[in-house]
Amino acid sequence: MQAFQDFYPENVAHCYGCGRLNADGHQIKTFWDGDETVTRFQPKPEHTAIPGFVYGGLLASLIDCHCTGTAAAAMYRAENRAMDSLPAFRFVTGSLQVSYLKPTPLGPQLEIRGRVKEIKGRKVVVEATLYAEGVATARGEVVALQMPDSFTA
Numbered sequence: 001m002q003a004f005q006d007f008y009p010e011n012v013a014h015c016y017g018c019g020r021l022n023a024d025g026h027q028i029k030t031f032w033d034g035d036e037t038v039t040r041f042q043p044k045p046e047h048t049a050i051p052g053f054v055y056g057g058l059l060a061s062l063i064d065c066h067c068t069g070t071a072a073a074a075m076y077r078a079e080n081r082a083m084d085s086l087p088a089f090r091f092v093t094g095s096l097q098v099s100y101l102k103p104t105p106l107g108p109q110l111e112i113r114g115r116v117k118e119i120k121g122r123k124v125v126v127e128a129t130l131y132a133e134g135v136a137t138a139r140g141e142v143v144a145l146q147m148p149d150s151f152t153a
């Protein structure tokens with residue numbers, strides 16, 4: 001099954017968090033699961049904050065790109081369109097808020113689950129919760145805006 005990020009056109013597929021063409025990036029993959037979206041990610045030893053625990057900046061990055069991908073998919077879904085249909089919906093981050101609820105253990109695969117809170121014009125608000133072994137360790141919210149033309153080189 002193709003992930004949301006697999007549909008990003010080449011010129012926007014280099015994002016450090018989600019670009020499939022960024023060999024050094026996280027290359028996250030997000031899918032629908034009913035009305036929620038899900039991303040699974042395996043942190044590496046270099047993603048350490050304090051030994052044994054995941055760096056919060058990585059968690060913010062995962063939440064960020066999970067939510068911008070969700071925003072794009074939600075917009076297609078709202079218009080009952082396939083993700084490879086044109087014109088393409090691409091979203092960037094207007095704001096990213098993250099709360100760290102508990103230390104996130106380094107070792108288990110992480111799961112980020114998202115839910116669309118609001119779609120209004122060019123704006124989609126997405127909330128997400130990050131789990132380690134079923135325990136919610138971080139929660140976030142992204143205000144995603146349709147990417148302005150000025151972003152494309």
Ligand SMILES: CCCCCCCC(=O)SCCNC(=O)CCNC(=O)[C@H](O)C(C)(C)COP(=O)(O)OP(=O)(O)OC[C@H]1O[C@@H](n2cnc3c(N)ncnc32)[C@H](O)[C@@H]1OP(=O)(O)O
Nearest residue numbers: 008012015065068090091092093094095121123143145148
């Ligand atoms: C596509 C694949 C790549 C994936 C990217 C992954 C995530 C990223 O790292 S993106 C990079 C980081 N983000 C950026 O660099 C964005 C820089 N900022 C911008 O370009 C602009 O400020 C941008 C696009 C966010 C908003 O500008 P613009 O589209 O003109 O917004 P505007 O028309 O004023 O506002 C529209 C709505 O969004 C809201 N909004 C605008 N900016 C923000 C913001 N920064 N925070 C919260 N809400 C905002 C407005 O309040 C308004 O809401 P409402 O309709 O309810 O009144």
